[in-house]
Amino acid sequence: MNLPNKLTVFRVILIPFFVFFMQPGWGQTGRYIALAIFIVASLTDLLDGKIARKYNLVTNFGKLMDPLADKLLVCTAIICLMDLRLLPAIVVIIIIAREFIISAFRLIAASNQVVIAAGWWGKFKTTFQMLMIIALLLHFDTPGYQYLEYGLMIIATALTIISLMDYLIKNKDVLKDQN
Numbered sequence: 001m002n003l004p005n006k007l008t009v010f011r012v013i014l015i016p017f018f019v020f021f022m023q024p025g026w027g028q029t030g031r032y033i034a035l036a037i038f039i040v041a042s043l044t045d046l047l048d049g050k051i052a053r054k055y056n057l058v059t060n061f062g063k064l065m066d067p068l069a070d071k072l073l074v075c076t077a078i079i080c081l082m083d084l085r086l087l088p089a090i091v092v093i094i095i096i097a098r099e100f101i102i103s104a105f106r107l108i109a110a111s112n113q114v115v116i117a118a119g120w121w122g123k124f125k126t127t128f129q130m131l132m133i134i135a136l137l138l139h140f141d142t143p144g145y146q147y148l149e150y151g152l153m154i155i156a157t158a159l160t161i162i163s164l165m166d167y168l169i170k171n172k173d174v175l176k177d178q179n
Contacts, residue, residue, distance in 0.1 A: 004052035007044040011069045014041045022080040035137040077133045098164045109174045121163035128156040
């Protein structure tokens with residue numbers, strides 16, 4: 001197993017620890033520990049792709065597991081934040097629905113031996129989702145900071161919808177080949 005794949009596996013291993021420290025009994029201290037875990041996990045996402053491309057270490061395992069690890073990390077975090085009433089359910093539903101739709105679309109494409117690369121809208125979406133999660137984990141109870149949180153929620157949600165539409169429009173031909 002190469003380094004990028006180890007980083008991807010490490011990101012998945014960090015998820016249960018993130019959830020553990022997000023439990024209400026840990027309070028604000030737990031959220032800060034969860035924040036540190038989330039940032040480390042997010043950085044592995046950045047690193048594994050850069051290393052894989054730079055050193056030509058792209059593998060089928062990485063192509064499958066890297067996006068899955070990202071989805072697991074983000075979906076876990078937003079569900080925990082919703083449970084703490086820091087993120088509205090509608091935002092969580094939109095983000096998770098988008099991930100299910102894209103995953104289904106990729107499965108259809110794969111069954112036709114078509115590989116669909118991630119687009120720039122998806123990268124922006126992931127970046128803003130992660131920034132939103134970080135801001136919500138910090139969660140300062142001041143009006144100015146709450147505007148920042150709401151702004152990031154709006155941007156992350158809008159990019160989630162835009163990236164879905166972009167993905168479906170660019171890859172609509174994948175569905176034409178289905179019986």
